[in-house]
Amino acid sequence: MSEPTQSDPTYEVRPVGWVRSSLTERHGAPRQADEGAPAARIDFRPELALAMADLRPGDRIVVLTWLHRGERDVLSVRPRSDPGRPMQGVFSTRSPDRPNPIGLHPVTVVAVHDRAVEVDALEAIDGTPVLDVKPELGPPSTR
Amino acid sequence: MSEPTQSDPTYEVRPVGWVRSSLTERHGAPRQADEGAPAARIDFRPELALAMADLRPGDRIVVLTWLHRGERDVLSVRPRSDPGRPMQGVFSTRSPDRPNPIGLHPVTVVAVHDRAVEVDALEAIDGTPVLDVKPELGPPSTR
Numbered sequence: 693m694s695e696p697t698q699s700d701p702t703y704e705v706r707p708v709g710w711v712r713s714s715l716t717e718r719h720g721a722p723r724q725a726d727e728g729a730p731a732a733r734i735d736f737r738p739e740l741a742l743a744m745a746d747l748r749p750g751d752r753i754v755v756l757t758w759l760h761r762g763e764r765d766v767l768s769v770r771p772r773s774d775p776g777r778p779m780q781g782v783f784s785t786r787s788p789d790r791p792n793p794i795g796l797h798p799v800t801v802v803a804v805h806d807r808a809v810e811v812d813a814l815e816a817i818d819g820t821p822v823l824d825v826k827p828e829l830g831p832p833s834t835r
Numbered sequence: 836m837s838e839p840t841q842s843d844p845t846y847e848v849r850p851v852g853w854v855r856s857s858l859t860e861r862h863g864a865p866r867q868a869d870e871g872a873p874a875a876r877i878d879f880r881p882e883l884a885l886a887m888a889d890l891r892p893g894d895r896i897v898v899l900t901w902l903h904r905g906e907r908d909v910l911s912v913r914p915r916s917d918p919g920r921p922m923q924g925v926f927s928t929r930s931p932d933r934p935n936p937i938g939l940h941p942v943t944v945v946a947v948h949d950r951a952v953e954v955d956a957l958e959a960i961d962g963t964p965v966l967d968v969k970p971e972l973g974p975p976s977t978r
Contacts, residue, residue: 700849701849701850701964702847702848702849702850703847703848703901703903703964704845704846704847704848705845705846705847705848705935705937706843706844706845706934706935707844707845708926708934708935740910740934742910742911742924743910743911743924743925743926743933743934744924744926744927745911745924746923746924746926746927747924747926747927751927753926754939756935756937756939758846760846767883767885767886768885768886768888780889781885781886781887781888781889781890782886783851783886783887783889783890783896783967783968783969784887784889784890784894784970785969785970786969786970790886790967791849791851791883791886791967792848792849792851792899792966792967794848794899794937794966794967796897796899796939796969821844821846823935823937824926824933824934824935824937825926826926826928826929826939827927827928827929829929829941
């Protein structure tokens with residue numbers, strides 16, 4: 693194995709689209725999609741139409757978001773803001789406060805438009821940048 | 836819902852660590868972890884020790900990587916480079932070539948050191964930047 697990298701590279705991410713949702717406040721957002729998140733739409737950049745051209749209703753996908761309200765200097769939190777729980781390192785939690793505030797959202801596609809997809813339940817507020825969309829990893833036969 | 840955002844923001848990601856692996860060539864890398872990926876280590880930045888302090892052997896986690904060899908202007912690919920398959924939009928594939936080349940790797944922690952964790956099987960080459968680590972989402976009772 694090589695020695696640890698000494699350089700300090702950074703990388704630039706550019707949203708591929710944005711979440712459109714009735715959720716507008718972080719504190720009103722459910723913590724996970726199965727706790728009552730509403731349906732939502734993802735509007736893609738027009739120039740990325742080809743990248744989303746094969747999404748279909750029924751597809752199980754993972755939406756990667758940039759949790760732009762997250763605090764990036766937070767290294768430990770109380771899970772679910774519960775004062776009865778001990779502090780935990782953020783890599784053991786799904787807190788939006790973390791060094792690179794990337795959210796993972798498993799959802800089902802319910803409708804596909806020219807440059808947008810509708811999904812069943814997404815726990816991200818309106819305007820949240822979307823960084824990527826991937827299929828959920830199925831068994832090898834379906835890859 | 837609000838109007839589509841007209842501005843063109845970008846965000847900077849800074850690696851929280853790096854993959855240390857016996858895999859050194861992208862073309863030698865298995866396409867998915869269950870196709871023969873080796874065990875690997877993630878070395879974290881020393882100043883992020885608190886963020887990883889609660890990881891434990893046996894934890895199921897998702898490692899988010901920056902696939903730094905990915906080509907970011909690619910919008911469609913032949914899945915698994917199979918010439919018999921039709922071109923597909925990258926958001927319907929797990930290709931490393933995509934606008935924001937972020938990889939998702941579900942793994943199990945097998946050992947924890949001061950500033951590093953060992954994981955069971957990771958399909959990323961040595962030196963791959965790590966952007967985030969999260970617990971796999973379990974049922975509500977365990978959150």
